[in-house]
C-alpha cells in the first residue's frame with residue numbers, strides 16, 4: 001500500500017517547438033543543398049541532355065565526359081595552380097602576422113596597445129569597394145597588374161585583422177604562468193611563442209587556416225580586378241571563363257565548380273580534427 | 287655558495303608599494319619561509335628575486351654576484367608556481383626536460399637526467415603522461431622535477447601546496463622537507479599556511495604591507511614575537527590580546543592589571559597602558575583557589591586531540607580563547623576558573639612593540 005503515496009510520473013505537456021525547429025532546419029538544409037545538388041546533377045549529364053531542359057532530372061546515364069574534359073584542359077591546370085599560389089602564401093602569411101601581433105597584444109602589452117589593437121581589428125569593417133580604386137592605382141604604379149602579387153598582398157593584409165583578433169583572444173587564455181615558467185627555463189619571447197603559445201593554440205590556428213584558405217580560394221572580386229590574361233586567372237574566374245569558350249557548357253561548368261570546391265573541402269577535413277577545445281586543461285588547475 | 291642577499295629592495299606598481307625597502311640575507315642551504323597576509327608582497331618579493339619583475343630600487347645578490355639586472359634564466363634560480371604552470375601539450379618527461387632542451391643539451395643526457403629526477407620524485411611511471419592525466423599531487427611533483435633538473439642554486443616556491451587537499455598537503459609537505467635535506471640549495475618558500483611555515487622553515491620572515499616585521503627561527507617568533515602584528519599572525523588559534531595597565535608591584539618589579547586581575551611580570555616596566563598577550567595554551571582550567579579570573583564559556587570546539595574554549599570576560603570585548611585537554615568536560619554557559627601561566631606573558635606598548 002506504500003505505492004499509493006507515489007504519484008505516477010506526470011506526463012510532460014506536449015512541446016511542439018523541437019519538432020517545428022527540426023522541420024525548419026531540414027527545409028533550410030534542403031534549400032542550401034539544392035544548388036549543389038543541381039550542379040552535381042548537371043555535371044554528370046551530356047550537354048545534349050541538359051539542352052533538352054532536363055536540369056533537375058536524374059541523368060539517364062552517368063556521363064563523366066565533363067570531368068574528363070575539364071581535367072584535360074591545360075587552362076584549368078593553370079587556374080588551379082594560380083589559386084594555390086595565391087591562397088597558400090596569403091593564408092600562411094596572414095596567420096603568421098596575426099599570431100605575432102596577437103601575441104604582443106595578449107602577453108606583452110605596452111602603452112596604447114589596446115588602442116592599436118582596436119585600430120587593427122577595425123580593419124575588418126572596411127568594405128573592399130572603398131579601397132579598390134586606390135589599391136588599383138597603387139599596384140598599377142608598381143607595375144604589378146596582371147601578376148599574382150597584388151592578390152597575395154591584399155589577402156594577407158585583409159586577413160590580418162581577423163587573425164590578430166582570434167589569436168590575441170586565444171593567447172589571452174594561455175596562462176601567464178606558462179610564459180613565466182618558460183622564461184625561467186631559459187626561453188626567449190620567440191621560443192615562448194613557438195614552443196608554448198602556438199602549440200596550445202592549434203584550435204585557433206586550424207579555424208583560421210580553414211577560414212582564410214576558403215575565403216581566399218573562393219574570392220572572385222580581387223582576381224577580377226588585378227588579373228587580365230588567362231595565364232594569371234584564378235579558378236573562380238576560370239569557371240566563368242569556360243562559359244565564354246563553349247556556348248552553353250553547363251555540364252563542364254558544373255564539373256569544374258565541383259572540382260574547384262574540393263580543395264577547400266580537403267583543407268576543412270584536414271584541419272577539423274584540431275577544432276578541439278580544452279588544450280590548456282591541466283596546465284594550471286589542481 | 288649561493289647566499290641570497292636583498293639590499294634595500296623596493297618594488298612599486300604605480301602608486302602601490304608592493305615591496306618596501308627590504309633588507310634580507312639568506313645563507314647558503316638555508317630554508318627561509320615568507321609568511322604574511324594576502325597582498326602583503328610575498329609573491330612580488332619572490333618574483334623580483336626570480337627576475338620576473340624588475341626592482342624599482344635596491345640590489346639582489348646571489349652567491350655574491352649582483353643579479354639585479356640579469357635575465358631570469360641566468361640567475362641560477364628555479365621557481366615552482368602555485369598553479370604548477372606545466373605545459374599542457376608536453377608529457378611529464380618533456381616538461382621536466384624543457385629547460386635542458388632549450389639549452390641544447392644532448393638528447394641522451396636529457397633522457398638520463400630526466401630519469402634521475404623522476405626516480406627521486408617517484409614519478410617514473412608518469413613520464414609519458416600529459417598534465418591533464420595527472421592528479422594534483424602528481425602535477426606538483428612534475429613541477430618540482432622541472433625545477434630541480436637544472437641544479438639551481440636558489441629554489442623559489444610560491445604557495446606550492448595551496449591547491450592541494452589537506453591530506454595531500456601534509457604528504458607533500460613531508461616530501462618538500464625531504465627534498466630540502468637532500469638538495470644542497472637555498473630555498474625560499476612562500477606560504478600563508480602556519481603549519482608549513484613552522485615545520486619547514488629554518489627561519490621565517492614575516493611580511494606586512496611590503497616590509498619585514500620580524501625574522502627568526504619558528505620557535506623564536508612563536509615565543510618572542512617582536513610586535514603585536516607578529517604575535518597575532520604566528521600561531522593558530524591566535525594569541526589573546528587584552529587591554530591592560532602596568533602598575534608598580536613588589537620589590538620594584540611591575541604588575542600587569544586587567545579587570546580585577548593583577549599578575550606579577552617579574553621585571554621592571556614603565557607604568558601605563560599596554561596590550562597584554564597570552565597564547566590559548568597558556569591558559570588553563572584551575573582549582574578554585576588558584577584561579578586568576580572567572581570566564582563564562584560561550585562555545586566549546588572539540589577537535590579531538592584538544593578542545594578550544596571561547597570565554598566571555600569582563601575585561602575583554604573579544605572572546606578569550608583557551609586550549610584545554612579533550613578529557614576536561616566543559617560546557618557552554620558554565621562559568622569556569624582560569625589560571626594564566628606566568629612564564630609567557632607578552633606585553634606590547636601603544637605602538638605595538640614588545641616591552
Ligand SMILES: Nc1ncnc2c1ncn2[C@@H]1O[C@H](COP(=O)(O)OP(=O)(O)O)[C@@H](O)[C@H]1O
Pocket residue numbers: 299302303304322323324325326327328329330331
Ligand atoms: N602586476 C601588478 N600590477 C599592479 N599591482 C600589483 C601587481 N602585482 C602585485 N600587485 C600588488 O602588489 C601587492 C602585493 O601583491 P602580492 O605580492 O601578490 O601579494 P601576496 O603574494 O603577498 O599575496 C598587492 O597590493 C597587489 O595588488
Ligand SMILES: [Mg+2]
Pocket residue numbers: 328329330
Ligand atoms: Mg601571492
